[in-house]
Amino acid sequence: MKQEQGQSHAQARRPAPGRPPIAAALAATAALGLGLVATAAQAESRLERGRYLVESIAGCGNCHTPQGPNGPLLGQALAGGLVIEDPMFSAVSANITPDPDTGIGRWSDAQIARAIREGRRPDGSLIGPPMPFDLYRDIADSDVAAIVAYLRAVPPVKNRVAKSVYRMPLPPTWGPPVGRVAEVSSADPVAWGRYLAGPLGHCIECHSRPGPQGGPDFAGGLGAGGYVFTGPWGRSVAPNITPTNLKRYSDAQLAAIITTGVRPDGSCLRPPMAVSYYAKMKPADVSALVAYLRTLPPR
Ligand code: HEC
Ligand code: HEC
Incomplete structure (x- = not known):
């Protein structure tokens, strides 16, 4: 052992x-x-x-x-x-x-x-x-x-x-022991944005299509949306964040949506979208996120 x-x-x-x-x-x-x-x-x-x-x-x-x-x-x-x-x-x-x-x-x-x-x-x-x-x-x-x-x-x-x-059995483990994980360079905005949207920020955990086991289907539905969240705010659905949906926003609009929670039409993003946290992101990190979202395969 x-x-x-x-x-x-x-x-x-x-x-x-x-x-x-x-x-x-x-x-x-x-x-x-x-x-x-x-x-x-x-x-x-x-x-x-x-x-x-x-x-x-x-x-x-x-x-x-x-x-x-x-x-x-x-x-x-x-x-x-x-x-x-x-x-x-x-x-x-x-x-x-x-x-x-x-x-x-x-x-x-x-x-x-x-x-x-x-x-x-x-x-x-x-x-x-x-x-x-x-x-x-x-x-x-x-x-x-x-x-x-x-x-x-x-x-x-x-x-x-x-x-x-x-109310379901948990798996015996989430994976093999984690060894050494190297830093991702922030010099490449897309690679940096992928790291922010994945390991650090788990944007893609909420925004990918739910898979058959309940977890997100990263392979077939990365960024496609569909999870439903209910709480004191009512019922919110994670939208598609691939270019299919986001192409209607400019980069500046998209950055503003993520960090202020307000869309150009004035509507507000409800929880659990973590806007109050993203509001504190450095502008360079927000730009990298936007650059990465633009590269997602359209779904
Ligand atoms: C999507 C929701 C969610 C996010 C985001 C999240 N956690 Fe958790 N975390 C939980 C829940 C729920 C549990 C308890 C699960 C259980 O009871 O088995 C937990 C358990 C833990 C535990 C185990 C503590 C204990 O006493 O058993 C640690 C440590 C922890 N989280 C740290 C973090 C850190 C650090 C972050 C941010 C990098 C984070 N979590 C982000 C939901 C979350
Ligand atoms: C805990 C789940 C969760 C996480 C984490 C999350 N989101 Fe969201 N997001 C949502 C939900 C739910 C909505 C829809 C809210 C509503 O309709 O009121 C949303 C809305 C959005 C929208 C608006 C899209 C549109 O159609 O106008 C964008 C863009 C977005 N999120 C990007 C991101 C990014 C980028 C991250 C990571 C930095 C992220 N989200 C993290 C749940 C999440």
């Missing part, structure tokens, strides 16, 4: 609860004089990168922050408890703040990264849908490390959430 051994090893390395790793890193490098400057800057940029990813394109809070009638609950960021209803499940999102008792404060960095990319908890149990593990397994090592750094730095919130109910 290789995996079991890996876990206990990781468990032994977990940091003392309540000691922020950034502070620990600074303390550890303080003795190194000049080294402090570079290392502190690196730690800070990793944290900043993580903040940017979680709060914009990845939009983890779209599922992990509980919502009231007026949107996300104040002081409850990433504290879980949002219930996602589907014919196959009533999934309750987890508390992913560093609270040691009700969140992930006792998990090591490697354990959190594994939960995100492989969908497995430190105790070996599988995390259920709809978290998009098929895409998250391709998040680059540097980006998953940045996400983990940010999750460790958010305010811990004590919030014990109910258990998810799955």
Whole structure:
């Protein structure tokens, strides 16, 4: 049982609860004089990168922050408890703040990264849908490390959430263990946009045609739309985001739709389209997304 051994090893390395790793890193490098400057800057940029990813394109809070009638609950960021209803499940999102008792404060960095990319908890149990593990397994090592750094730095919130109910058998695994995942270069806007729309932002998870097993059919229906979402907003259907539908918008219009949630005709995009998160994206990232959407095979 290789995996079991890996876990206990990781468990032994977990940091003392309540000691922020950034502070620990600074303390550890303080003795190194000049080294402090570079290392502190690196730690800070990793944290900043993580903040940017979680709060914009990845939009983890779209599922992990509980919502009231007026949107996300104040002081409850990433504290879980949002219930996602589907014919196959009533999934309750987890508390992913560093609270040691009700969140992930006792998990090591490697354990959190594994939960995100492989969908497995430190105790070996599988995390259920709809978290998009098929895409998250391709998040680059540097980006998953940045996400983990940010999750460790958010305010811990004590919030014990109910258990998810799955009315179907979960697979034994979401795939083989994730090895090293290299960074995607942002120099090629289309390749960068594909990474943003897939592994980082899971746009294509919501916007592809539902396949026979319930999951998205990336092979035959990439970007074709069709998932139905019901909630306090009523009923919304993910539209086709291939050129068949989007050719009616200019690049500037498309960028505005994604980041403001308002179409040129004045109509507004309803949840779960994560507009409040995409509003915080860098213009270059929005342009890359648009460039990629233009290259999708028309459906
Ligand atoms: C589409 C909704 C959705 C999105 C997006 C999502 N999650 Fe989740 N996540 C869930 C649900 C639901 C669970 C609990 C599933 C279960 O009970 O098995 C979960 C579980 C987890 C867990 C396991 C925690 C535990 O205590 O078991 C971690 C860690 C996690 N998510 C991190 C993230 C991060 C980081 C992101 C953003 C990069 C993210 N999630 C995006 C829905 C989502
Ligand atoms: C959690 C599911 C979900 C995710 C993730 C998501 N969307 Fe959406 N999106 C929707 C839904 C649902 C609608 C329709 C809302 C409505 O009709 O009120 C929508 C609408 C749109 C529209 C409007 C299309 C039209 O016909 O006017 C565009 C463009 C779009 N999304 C692009 C994206 C991009 C790009 C991303 C990733 C950065 C993304 N979406 C992520 C669910 C999602």
